[in-house]
Amino acid sequence: MFSPFLLDRYRRIFTEDEIKLLAKPMPKAIRVNTLKIGEEELAARLRDRGFTLEKIPWTRHGYLVKTCPLPLGATPEYLMGYYFIQDPSSMHACEALGPRSRDLVLDMAAAPGGKTTYLAQIMGNQGTVVAIDLSRRRMKSLRSNVSRLGVENVLAVRTNALSVENFGLVFDKILLDAPCTGTGTVHRNREAAIKDRGDVEKCTAVQGALLEAALGVLRDRGVIVYCTCSFLPEENELMVDRLLGRYDLGVEEVEHGEPGLTSWNGRELSPELRKTRRFYPHVHGTQGFFIAKLRLRKS
Template sequence: MDSIMAYIKKYDKLFEVSPSRKARDLAIKYGFLDYMIERYLDMFKDSTKDFLDSCGYPLKKSIRCNTLKISCDKLVNELKKKGFYLKKVDWLPHGYEVLSYPKSPSLGATIEYLKGYYYIQGLASMIPAYVLNPSSSDFVLDMAAAPGGKTTQLSQLMENKGKIIAVEKSRKRIRALESNINRLGATNILIVRTDATVLKKSNFRFTKILLDAPCSGEGLIPIDQSRKTRTSILDLRNFFITQLNLISTAFSLLDDNGRLVYSTCSIAPEENEAVINFAIENLGMKPIKISEFPGCKGITEFHGIKFSEELKNCLRLYPHKHGTEGFFICLLQK
C-alpha cells in the first residue's frame, strides 16, 4: 500500500489539467468536458478532430461465434436464413461484423442467441482473451468478470477444460454473469462473489490472469454519448487508484512466470500506461509485445511525463483508426 501511495504522489501531475482556449472551443463544439479535449490534443495532435468526429458515429455491430455450441460456418448460414449478413474479421478467429440485419428479430432475440450460439461483443473487446491465450491445463482468474463476455470466451478457448475463477463483487451483476455462462454452455467456471483484492488473503496462485479493469469507459463514446461528460478528473483519479490496487493484487496472485492481461475500454493514459508503468517500476513485471492484432503502440510520454519505453509493447485501438471501440491491452509476465 505504501508503494502505491508513493506512486500516486509521484504521478499526481497527471490529474492537473488546465484546458487551453482551443480545448474549450472544441469541447463546446463536440459536447465533451474541456479537460478531456486537452488530453486528446496531447495524445492525437493533428488527428484530434478525426477522433472527435469518429465519436459521433455508431460502430458496426459485431458478434463472437461460440464454438462450444456450434461451428462458425453453421452459425453464419443459420443467421443468413434470418436476414443477418456477417463478415468474418480477419484478425479475430471467432469475430464477425454484422453488415445487415432484418427489422425483426433483433440480434439479441434470435433463437441462435438464446441458445448461446453467439455473444454480442465489440471487436476490440475480443482481443484480451486471445492475447492471454489460456490452455486446457491453465488455472485462470478473471478478476472483474461480469457480464461474462470475456469469461465465457476464455472458457471457449480452453474448450471447457482447466478451471476459471470468475470474480464479481456486485450481486446484481452476478445475475448477468450466471445467465451468460449458462446460456453459452461454459462449464469450467466457478463464480466467486467478492472484491478481487480480498483474494490476496487466499492461497490461490494462478497461471494466467485477466484483469479487465473497472474504468471510465472513455473508449465507448461512439456507443454511449453520455460518456463525453460522465467522468470528472477526480473520477479518473479514483479509477487510477482502484486500478493500481487491482494490478498489485493480480501480481500477488500470479504464479512465477505467469502471465497477466490488463485491459480497459478506456483510451485514458491515466488508466492504462500509468498503471502498467507501476507494474514495471514497482512490481518488476515485463510487457510482452502484442503483434497479432491491429492497433497503435502504447504511449511513452503524456502530459509532460515520461513512462517506461517498454510501454510500446502495449496495444491501443481507436474508432477513427481501427473502426472499433477505444481499447487498451497489455500482456505482462511476472
C-alpha cells in the same frame, strides 16, 4: 460534447477530425461460441434470417454484423447460446492472454462474463476460470451467460477482488478488465463524454489496488493481461509504467492495435510500453480500448 477535461487530453492524442469520429455509431460484432456450433453453420443460419456478416480477420471467431434485420439479442441462435455480442477488442484481450486447457485462470472483474465465457471457450471447457465480481446484479448476468453458452469450467464468486489472496490460490494467468471511466465507449454511452478529473482519480485508485492484488496471486512466469475501455493514459500506460518500476515484469507484444504511448505530458515512459496496444473507433472499428500483456518474474 466532451468535457473540457477530456478535450484537453484528446487534443494531445487525436486530431480535431478524429475527435469528431470517436462517438460515431459502429456496427456490432458477435463472437461465435464454438463450444456449441461451428462458424460456418452459424453464419449460414444467420444469413438465412437476412443478416450480413463479415469475418474480422484479426480475431479468431469474430464477425461484424453489417445488416441486422432483428435485434441481435432476440434470435433463436442467440437464445441457444451460439454467439455472444462482443466488441472485437474485448475478444482480442482474451486471445492475448492465451489461456491453455490445463490452466488455472483468474478473471478479476468478470461480470457480465463476456470475457470469462470467451476464456472458457479458448480453453475448450477444460481447466478452471475463477470469475470474480463485486456486483450482485452483474454476477446474475454472468451466471446466466455461462449457462446459456454451455460453459462448464467457470467457478463464479461474488466478492471483492481486492481480497483474492484469501482464496489461497496461485494462478497461471490473470485477466484484469478493470473498472474504468469507459471513455472508449462514448459511441454507445454518451455519459462517457462528460468524465472529469475526479472520475479518473477514483478509477485509477481502484485499478492500482486491483493490479497489486492480482500480482500477489500470480505464479512466477505467470501472465496478466490488463485492459480498459478508456482512451486515458492515466488508466492505461501510466498505470503500467508505475508497475514496471516496482515489479520485475516483462511487457509482451500484443498482436493487433496501435502501439501504446511512450511519453505523456512531457514525461518519458518506459519504451517497453510500445508493446501494449490501443484500439480506436476510427482506426479499428472497435470501442476505445487498451491492452497490456505482462509476465511476472518473482525470483
